[in-house]
Every structure is written in C-alpha cells, then in structure tokens.
C-alpha cells in the first residue's frame with residue numbers, strides 16, 4: 001500500500017551535520033537511520049584484514065569544560081555501564097586492547113540524547129522534501145561530482161552494474177557529496193545511546209559492530225566519525241551494514257568510507273544496491289498521467305502491470321504515449337490525487353533497502369534523473385496543504401473513528417488501516433478516494 005496519505009516525512013535533525021544549510025535546509029535529508037538496519041547480514045564481500053593498523057588514541061579530555069552536576073551523575077552510571085558492556089563485548093570477541101583504545105576519553109554525551117528525543121515532531125510534505133533533496137544546487141553539485149569522479153564511477157558501474165548517477169544521488173542525499181559526513185565520535189554516540197536504553201539493544205549491537213570495525217583495522221577510533229546516531233562516511237553506513245556490505249575498491253586492504261577519497265564509500269553503496277537486486281538501466285520510476293476517472297484503488301503497490309497494460313487503462317507517460325517496457329510496474333501517488341503520479345519499477349524497492357521512506361526513494365531517483373539531464377517533475381503539488389503535526393494525525397484518526405471509519409487505533413502514524421479509513425470516508429463524502437490524509441480532509445472532519 002503506497003498510496004500513502006499525508007506524506008509527511010519524519011526528518012531526523014542534525015544527522016549529517018546541521019549545516020546542510022549551504023543546500024537550503026538546516027536538517028538532514030535522511031528520513032530515518034540506515035542503511036538497512038533490519039536486513040540480515042550477507043557474507044562479507046571482502047576478506048577481513050589481519051594486519052590491523054594500530055588504532056590511534058584519542059587526546060585526553062582533561063582540559064574540557066566544567067561538567068554540570070547532572071552530567072556527572074550520568075557519567076558515573078555511564079562508566080558503570082561501560083564496565084558491564086566490556087564484559088559482553090569481550091564475550092563477542094572484542095579484545096581488551098581494542099576496548100581500551102576505543103573508549104579512551106569517551107563520556108556520556110547529553111547532546112546525542114537531546115537529538116534522539118527531538119526527532120519525531122519534524123515533518124515535511126513530499127514537495128518540501130524534494131525542493132531540498134533535488135534543489136538546483138544539489139543537481140549542479142551532483143553533475144560536478146560526476147565529472148570529477150567519472151573514472152572511478154565508471155569503474156564502479158562496470159564492476160557492480162549499478163548506474164553511476166544513482167550512486168552519486170545517494171551520495172548527494174546522504175552527505176551532500178561528502179561535505180557533511182558528520183563529526184560525532186561514533187563510539188561515544190553509540191555508547192551513549194546504548195546506555196540510554198530507548199533503543200538500547202539496537203545501539204549496543206551497532207556499538208559491537210563499530211568495535212569490530214576498529215579491531216579489523218579499517219580505521220582508527222579518532223577517524224571513526226559520523227552522525228549522532230551512528231551513520232558513517234560519505235554514504236552513511238551504520239556499523240552492521242558496513243560489516244556486511246562495505247567493500248575495499250581502492251585495493252589497499254581497508255574499507256575506508258571515512259577518507260576524503262570517496263571511492264570505497266561509493267563502491268560500497270553500489271555493492272549494497274547490487275546485493276538487493278539492482279537492474280541496470282531500469283528507471284526507479286517515471287512520471288505518468290492518469291486518465292480522468294482513474295480508479296484510485298489501482299494505485300496500490302501490490303498491483304503490478306506491464307507498461308502496455310497500464311496504457312490500456314489510460315496510464316501513459318508525460319509525452320502521452322505508453323511508458324517503455326521497463327518491466328512490471330505499480331502506480332504511486334505520493335501526495336494523493338492532487339500531486340504527481342509515478343509508475344515505479346523493481347529498482348524502487350532496491351533503493352528502499354537504503355531507506356524505506358517513499359520520499360527518500362523518490363528523492364534519490366529523481367536526483368539521479370536530473371544529474372543525468374532528465375526533466376523536472378511536471379505535475380504540480382498541492383502546495384496549499386502543509387504537513388499535519390503528530391497531534392493532528394492523532395486527531396484525524398480519532399475523528400475518523402468517531403465518524404464510523406475506524407482506524408483501529410490512534411497512534412499518529414498513517415499506515416494502511418488509516419489510509420483505508422480515509423478512503424472509506426472519502427467515498428461516503430463523494431470525494432475521490434485517494435486515501436490521502438490531507439489538512440483539508442482534517443478540516444472537513446472537524
């Protein structure tokens with residue numbers, strides 16, 4: 001079900017450095033942590049290097065600022081937690097010397113917790129997201145990055161069979177082409193989040209993986225920086241994804257996604273996309289026109305047809321002709337019936353393995369098209385509608401349920417049940433049942 005109502009994208013703040021400001025936003029463009037925190041690991045594509053580079057030690061922090069009393073309390077608990085964690089890490093093969101080097105100077109970081117708590121209320125509509133994700137600046141910088149690294153990118157494309165413009169587009173969204181890779185100490189951030197416990201098991205797993213990376217000698221503790229939530233390098237791999245999918249493309253024996261040279265990071269992204277079935281030359285999706293009176297129930301991720309079959313139903317490309325035969329596709333309306341419509345193909349699902357938000361996938365896909373010289377999205381968006389707040393989403397669910405269209409719970413998340421309730425309500429009102437939970441729909445419910 002992808003006719004997602006209310007395409008508010010939860011945007012985590014400050015994940016790739018807060019100063020993507022040069023590109024017109026003060027927030028990261030990564031809607032969620034990733035890539036692929038839920039994917040079961042595949043065999044490592046490169047051998048682990050035995051001759052570990054000795055990790056550099058962090059400078060002592062004895063000359064740091066005066067620590068507030070509350071933080072001292074946190075630190076003593078944190079240090080007790082570290083001692084317990086070291087036992088668990090040792091049982092998983094992390095050596096004492098690795099732990100000692102990794103934790104030198106590490107302290108509880110309240111800023112990381114503050115960021116973790118502040119994520120959920122920030123939402124953007126799909127068009128607000130794309131305005132920033134596929135801005136003129138980002139397109140221009142993407143073309144420049146493609147020119148500058150063409151030889152490397154051609155080699156990566158030839159080796160992995162993943163279109164280079166897509167790899168560049170992921171790079172552009174994850175770190176503004178390497179400009180904002182994040183400066184947080186990964187061990188400190190992950191240890192703080194694991195100790196904090198809101199998603200403790202997940203972050204402890206990431207912390208163990210980060211220590212394995214250090215133990216393998218791929219980088220040093222001091223160089224292991226990234227977002228506050230643990231995403232690292234040019235294309236923001238979390239540690240478990242790194243262990244499973246990162247590659248050494250330069251051939252120096254280290255999978256170095258942190259270096260200024262983006263080669264290993266870009267190859268790792270291509271390897272990752274290939275691993276999940278990238279089809280070379282197939283678009284992620286194409287913009288389409290829907291016929292008047294289109295049955296919105298057909299805009300469902302589970303309904304796939306060939307472009308010729310869609311053309312028989314009146315769904316055609318923006319040139320008015322049947323979409324070329326790229327394989328089975330489904331129809332996606334990210335802003336309901338009032339915005340752009342896309343026919344999406346298998347590669348859409350492959351990009352989803354990086355980040356499951358529709359907006360992110362469209363952002364990567366459309367940015368790659370534009371870097372390649374393709375046209376802008378032609379349809380207009382319903383720009384009069386803003387994103388609903390969390391409270392408004394809950395209110396919509398309450399009001400739908402009260403009106404006899406149960407959303408089967410009030411959690412502020414617009415999932416398939418809420419979309420179904422929206423559609424049923426729209427039908428009862430004689431509206432086009434596109435399932436889009438817009439502000440105007442909420443006003444009508446009031």
Ligand SMILES: [Ca+2]
Pocket residue numbers: 248249250251252253254255256264
């Ligand atoms: Ca390398």
